Amino acid sequence: MTRRNSEPVERPNPPPRRRAVAAPAPAKVTIYVAGSVHAPPRRKASAAAGLFIDQDDGRNMGRCVPANGEQSQYVAEFFAVLDAVRNTNPNSTLTIFSTQEYVREAVNNKLSIWEHEGWVGTPHRDVLRCLAAELKARKTPTIFKLAEPGTPERMRCRQASVLAKEAARMHEDARWDLSLPRDTALPGMSLQGNRQRVFYRGIREIKTGKMTPRPSTTKTLEKVRKAAEDTFGRWASDTEIWRAVYVKEILPRTAQFLWKGLHNAHRIGKYWTHIPECADRATCKTCDETEDLEHILVGCQSPERRIIWEAAESLWLKKETNWPAVSLGTILGCGLADFRDEKGKPKRGTQRLYRILMSESAYLIWKLRNDRVISRDGEPANEEEIKNKWKYAINLRLQVDITLANRPVTGKRPAMAPQLVLATWSDTLDDEQSLPADWLREPRVLVGSRAFPPIPTRRHNSRGIG
Numbered sequence: 001m002t003r004r005n006s007e008p009v010e011r012p013n014p015p016p017r018r019r020a021v022a023a024p025a026p027a028k029v030t031i032y033v034a035g036s037v038h039a040p041p042r043r044k045a046s047a048a049a050g051l052f053i054d055q056d057d058g059r060n061m062g063r064c065v066p067a068n069g070e071q072s073q074y075v076a077e078f079f080a081v082l083d084a085v086r087n088t089n090p091n092s093t094l095t096i097f098s099t100q101e102y103v104r105e106a107v108n109n110k111l112s113i114w115e116h117e118g119w120v121g122t123p124h125r126d127v128l129r130c131l132a133a134e135l136k137a138r139k140t141p142t143i144f145k146l147a148e149p150g151t152p153e154r155m156r157c158r159q160a161s162v163l164a165k166e167a168a169r170m171h172e173d174a175r176w177d178l179s180l181p182r183d184t185a186l187p188g189m190s191l192q193g194n195r196q197r198v199f200y201r202g203i204r205e206i207k208t209g210k211m212t213p214r215p216s217t218t219k220t221l222e223k224v225r226k227a228a229e230d231t232f233g234r235w236a237s238d239t240e241i242w243r244a245v246y247v248k249e250i251l252p253r254t255a256q257f258l259w260k261g262l263h264n265a266h267r268i269g270k271y272w273t274h275i276p277e278c279a280d281r282a283t284c285k286t287c288d289e290t291e292d293l294e295h296i297l298v299g300c301q302s303p304e305r306r307i308i309w310e311a312a313e314s315l316w317l318k319k320e321t322n323w324p325a326v327s328l329g330t331i332l333g334c335g336l337a338d339f340r341d342e343k344g345k346p347k348r349g350t351q352r353l354y355r356i357l358m359s360e361s362a363y364l365i366w367k368l369r370n371d372r373v374i375s376r377d378g379e380p381a382n383e384e385e386i387k388n389k390w391k392y393a394i395n396l397r398l399q400v401d402i403t404l405a406n407r408p409v410t411g412k413r414p415a416m417a418p419q420l421v422l423a424t425w426s427d428t429l430d431d432e433q434s435l436p437a438d439w440l441r442e443p444r445v446l447v448g449s450r451a452f453p454p455i456p457t458r459r460h461n462s463r464g465i466g
């Protein structure tokens, strides 16, 4: 048996075997969020989310929201909250501060209701659904708070807003991952405890989703978008155009008329060409042209169209220097009107007057045209009747404004801000020099008589000859 070298074998010491230990998660994290919208003239608006944690923190960021979605501050804030939730260690208690009560209310109270209702009719549901799922995936509490004015939290939210503003100006086509974490989202809507109205709306949404857009509607929407861009210097999405029909200044019946106009759903023009024995109804008897809505409101030689637009322009020029060209786009999109002073501040009174004048005038032309074609066998109303009907329509709006601004006398606030009514109608009233600056309580305040030039009267020589 041979003996090996007695010297012990030296082996290098192996490196100590340690399990990788991650840095401990902080117990509490506070994040300040904000959203911002950049809307340059004649360009599509761009919204961005801003997130602020601390000065010189590498996680502070600003990022555009998806370009194909709605570009609003609320949407941007929801994306900022989503980013805050995703980028925080799930073992840390997270507190999120926002300046928007809407966001706090939505996240604290509404998310569970919307999820229960299957997100039917919920605006911005893509991001909200994702946010609800991410919140459920967290194991530690997430607290949402409102940053009250004058507090340090408000200042930090403002810094988040600066980051969002900078990002919004970049106009980047940002891509957001809106996939849901596994086993966190409820599929469909809950059959228990939901109202009939929600089920009905859900069915309507499914049916509407299967429809393809009507080509004539798409064409009209493009016309309105182009007119808003050329006249008011703003780019409007389809949603904004539809919403503009239902602004407060447009009465419900007029809004219905404009809505049908956007859909090209009035029974005029080409509607009749394929109906036997009715094909002649497609043509305007006054002009011998196809009688579509654009022809009736903008191109027809009928006296009602000419007199009413002249009156509207004349009244407008008492207040402003430039009357925007009347087109089908500006009529159907009058709710998109945006007038600003030299400093860029919105002129709310001017904007309100424009919406009232355009919607009331267009609807009156439509009613007088129907009267002429259906009841009067093509014979137009006389000039005096047209003028009186227009004056009545505009004065009715003025009187409703005055009543709303004067009521109630004491206690609660009036139904309409008196300053807004004064800003809307001042410089357009009859005999305004004789009225006090606050004319809301004066009797017999009227508008419109000055919209028509006086009819020249023949001077009679009273002395005569002989």
Ligand SMILES: [Zn+2]
Residues within 6 Å of the ligand: 284, 285, 286, 287, 288, 289, 295, 299, 300, 301, 302
């Ligand atoms: Zn015509």
